[in-house]
Amino acid sequence: MSNSHPLRPFTAVGEIDHVHILSEHIGALLIGEEYGDVTFVVEKKRFPAHRVILAARCQYFRALLYGGMRESQPEAEIPLQDTTAEAFTMLLKYIYTGRATLTDEKEEVLLDFLSLAHKYGFPELEDSTSEYLCTILNIQNVCMTFDVASLYSLPKLTCMCCMFMDRNAQEVLSSDGFLSLSKTALLNIVLRDSFAAPEKDIFLALLNWCKHNAKEDHAEIMQAVRLPLMSLTELLNVVRPSGLLSPDAILDAIKVRSESRDMDLNYRGMLIPEENIATMKYGAQVVKGELKSALLDGDTQNYDLDHGFSRHPIDDDCRSGIEIKLGQPSIINHIRILLWDRDSRSYSYFIEVSMDELDWIRVIDHSHYLCRSWQKLYFPARVCRLVLMVNKCFLFLFKVI
Incomplete structure (x- = not known):
């Protein structure tokens, strides 16, 4: 048998x-x-x-x-x-x-x-x-799951909870589970740069948490709010009436906001590891440059002077360039670009990032180098909404990956 x-x-x-x-x-x-x-x-x-x-x-x-x-x-x-x-x-x-x-x-x-x-x-x-x-994380259970995962130091589950909450920050703030978080878990969430909800929403959610957990140290909780990211109207009409922050703290936030460069403020931004966020999938668009639709299509194999690349003209002040607006403020530290490489020419360029299109920080400066083909560029992580790439010589064409 x-x-x-x-x-x-x-x-x-x-x-x-x-x-x-x-x-x-x-x-x-x-x-x-x-x-x-x-x-x-x-x-x-x-x-x-x-x-x-x-x-x-x-x-x-x-x-x-x-x-x-x-x-x-x-x-x-x-x-x-x-x-x-x-x-x-x-x-x-x-x-x-x-x-x-x-x-x-x-x-x-x-x-x-x-x-x-x-x-x-x-x-x-x-x-x-x-x-x-x-596999079953959702808005209703992610907070209590994160609390348990943090308590028992379960790295994979903790990481997955953080990623889920980062991508659904505003919904998490308004969930019932948020009010039941332990103080340690709460602070671990809202102190993350990648917890990218509007600061007003974070403040109101923390205010509700404090009312629901009256025995906790509210001063420590409120220190997690990034007051300089809030507008003057929000500081005066939302924060001040709560009574949880002193007038001096509010005045200090106004001072920091008025005296600091915009790019020096401690912004929050979406973090999507190992993915190209300069795509239409994530709401990105080309706001300056010729052949705008060609930049984000991802085709790095079939391109010539007429299709497959975005480009920009060269001007005397070197401020014209290709500008990309990301779908939301995002944390980035790596850009891959493909420079025109169908002939022997090389190119010089620099890359700047901004939140408001007024204050720009230069993160890559290759203006004194001759470059061509693929460029793998790393820099300290920053939160930004706009990326500007400017060529300083010759006709410039490039593709972001």
């Missing part, structure tokens, strides 16, 4: 692998109360269990049940206060069978389950649960 039954895993000749049968038999012990010698009580619900199985699967239970304390006494009842019955049921099933079903559970139960995996030392279960939570 063939041993290729679909329920049986394939094994090499001479090897017997009936782990699935072992899992079924041990899992059956969980259903009944036979041979149980310890009972857990969670939310007034009793969970009979077997010491030897728990100890074999978990170092925490090994120390608890065989460590000489009262919990190690025969037929002991052990109350657990820091979890729910639903989450503990899932954990026992995993301990006895190595399986857990996450898809039908509410987010709150999954986060309790994740907490148990962390507390009782199941790193593989912790990783698998975190990976699943990454």
